[in-house]
Amino acid sequence: MRAGKHNLRAQVRALTDHAATVLAVFATLVVVTPLVAIFIYLIYKGASSLNLAFFTQIPKPPGEVGGGMANAIVGSGVLLGIASLIGVPIGIGGGIFLAEFGRGTKLANAVRFTADVLNGVPSIVMGLAIYSLVVYQQKHFSAFSGGLALGIMMIPTITRTTEEMLLMVPHAVREAALGLGVPNWRSVLSITLKTASPGIITGCMLAFARVAGETAPLMFTAFGNSNWSMNPNEAIAALPLQIYVYAISPYDEWHRMAWAGALVLIVLIVLAVSLVRYVTSRGVLKGAS
Amino acid sequence: MGVGIEVTNLNAWYGSNHTLQDINLNIPANHATALIGPSGCGKSTFVRCLNRMHETNPIARVTGSVRIGDLDIYTDAKPVEIRRRVGMVFQRPNPFPTMSIYDNVASGLTLNGFNNRRALDEIVEKSLKNSALWDEVKDDLKKKSGASLSGGQQQRLCIARALAVDPEVLLMDEPASALDPVSTSKIEDLIFQLKTQYTIVIVTHNMQQAARVAEKTGFFLNGRMVEFDSTHKIFTNPSDKRTEDYITGRFG
Numbered sequence: 001m002r003a004g005k006h007n008l009r010a011q012v013r014a015l016t017d018h019a020a021t022v023l024a025v026f027a028t029l030v031v032v033t034p035l036v037a038i039f040i041y042l043i044y045k046g047a048s049s050l051n052l053a054f055f056t057q058i059p060k061p062p063g064e065v066g067g068g069m070a071n072a073i074v075g076s077g078v079l080l081g082i083a084s085l086i087g088v089p090i091g092i093g094g095g096i097f098l099a100e101f102g103r104g105t106k107l108a109n110a111v112r113f114t115a116d117v118l119n120g121v122p123s124i125v126m127g128l129a130i131y132s133l134v135v136y137q138q139k140h141f142s143a144f145s146g147g148l149a150l151g152i153m154m155i156p157t158i159t160r161t162t163e164e165m166l167l168m169v170p171h172a173v174r175e176a177a178l179g180l181g182v183p184n185w186r187s188v189l190s191i192t193l194k195t196a197s198p199g200i201i202t203g204c205m206l207a208f209a210r211v212a213g214e215t216a217p218l219m220f221t222a223f224g225n226s227n228w229s230m231n232p233n234e235a236i237a238a239l240p241l242q243i244y245v246y247a248i249s250p251y252d253e254w255h256r257m258a259w260a261g262a263l264v265l266i267v268l269i270v271l272a273v274s275l276v277r278y279v280t281s282r283g284v285l286k287g288a289s
Numbered sequence: 290m291g292v293g294i295e296v297t298n299l300n301a302w303y304g305s306n307h308t309l310q311d312i313n314l315n316i317p318a319n320h321a322t323a324l325i326g327p328s329g330c331g332k333s334t335f336v337r338c339l340n341r342m343h344e345t346n347p348i349a350r351v352t353g354s355v356r357i358g359d360l361d362i363y364t365d366a367k368p369v370e371i372r373r374r375v376g377m378v379f380q381r382p383n384p385f386p387t388m389s390i391y392d393n394v395a396s397g398l399t400l401n402g403f404n405n406r407r408a409l410d411e412i413v414e415k416s417l418k419n420s421a422l423w424d425e426v427k428d429d430l431k432k433k434s435g436a437s438l439s440g441g442q443q444q445r446l447c448i449a450r451a452l453a454v455d456p457e458v459l460l461m462d463e464p465a466s467a468l469d470p471v472s473t474s475k476i477e478d479l480i481f482q483l484k485t486q487y488t489i490v491i492v493t494h495n496m497q498q499a500a501r502v503a504e505k506t507g508f509f510l511n512g513r514m515v516e517f518d519s520t521h522k523i524f525t526n527p528s529d530k531r532t533e534d535y536i537t538g539r540f541g
Binding site for chain 2: 176179180190
């Protein structure tokens with residue numbers, strides 16, 4: 001009687017265990033499927049339009065066959081470079097302030113609140129804001145203004161991840177540094193920040209990947225350019241802009257180019273993120289957590 | 290060489306909690322002094338007052354005076370200077386996880402701007418030998434992370450790190466409480482060797498440990514120091530009834 005009861009309970013447990021596993025696998029599939037589907041569809045639609053010219057030539061006028069998006073690829077690189085130069089240091093600096101120096105102060109609460117609000121600002125609004133603050137004042141579109149818009153959009157994500165990652169560094173590690181007579185600022189920069197760096201780098205990469213595909217903030221700032229330009233003070237082409245323009249055009253050839261552009265954009269983002277991960281993971285010692 | 294510590298009317302608070310009350314004692318140079326007492330009696334707070342780590346907590350406060358050698362640590366110097374002269378080993382081993390074994394030992398110097406490679410090599414080797422870890426790690430100094438060592442090795446690494454800055458006093462806050470018996474006995478052997486060169490103050494829950502390593506023992510209870518005497522006297526013939534009760538296991 002007793003044994004039978006135990007047996008039943010064990011069976012119920014085993015069944016629950018199986019059910020939980022099945023649910024977890026199912027949830028994983030639900031998450032991964034759209035990503036894989038989009039990628040396959042992009043390859044299906046875009047891969048046939050990829051050739052050397054796509055990466056080396058600038059766009060041709062409608063009706064002419066050929067041409068490429070070389071200027072947009074480079075332009076996106078320039079924009080993201082400017083954006084990272086602005087967003088990464090300010091974002092990390094803000095996170096350090098929130099976690100280490102301003103903890104519990106009113107200013108820190110204000111900064112945290114502002115970062116959260118900034119994170120929720122629609123990207124088109126960001127574009128308009130930079131348009132009126134920079135482009136309108138300067139009377140011309142520029143790569144700099146586009147990079148600025150993207151850079152500001154990177155800040156809140158980086159600030160909040162930096163803060164959270166720094167707070168996860170064990171108190172014991174900070175005490176170890178202070179106990180050695182290391183000044184607090186030095187301990188924050190050389191010990192706490194370094195210990196948290198894998199998470200902070202992930203945050204930067206998330207922010208980077210997010211703004212790399214942004215179109216709206218660039219429409220009134222970088223504007224796009226069908227010629228070569230790497231000058232930060234001039235309008236510059238960008239992959240998302242080019243994809244947008246081509247995708248809403250009436251030409252079949254341009255539609256195919258838009259698909260190819262989207263494929264290239266995704267692959268480049270994945271490559272950039274992987275490269276940063278690879279570079280920053282080198283030199284990590286055996287057994288380091 | 291170690292120096293003596295003279296504590297006068299030391300009081301400490303965490304917020305409104307008066308954790309140390311009127312502590313007076315003289316800790317002799319180049320000896321090991323053990324502090325025993327039940328959890329929450331203030332012995333950890335006391336050692337944290339000896340290198341001004343107590344005040345790193347924003348709600349903490351201290352009054353009274355602590356002289357280490359000829360220096361009044363609360364009036365004559367900045368906390369960072371004090372902490373270089375008074376090394377500390379914590380309850381849980383806390384090596385810097387991103388640093389190699391070598392960099393961990395050198396960190397107290399490099400983080401304060403000392404960069405002479407050849408001198409560092411010598412100091413690291415000497416410190417690791419002094420902490421009885423050298424033979425176990427000498428081939429992996431720069432290859433392995435400090436966090437990859439076993440718990441006992443990590444604690445000896447932390448001792449080496451504290452010794453590398455050449456302190457006069459070494460504070461140990463329950464240094465063996467997170468370790469297995471073999472590692473514990475290695476740490477105790479180490480304390481035996483180190484006390485010839487440094488003044489050691491060790492907080493411990495383990496009364497046998499206090500009896501084994503320390504010449505002097507202080508008994509703390511409810512934020513006060515009940516009795517301070519030679520270890521032998523404390524464990525065989527304490528003057529205070531409360532000490533006797535604690536030693537014989539009637540409470541705590």
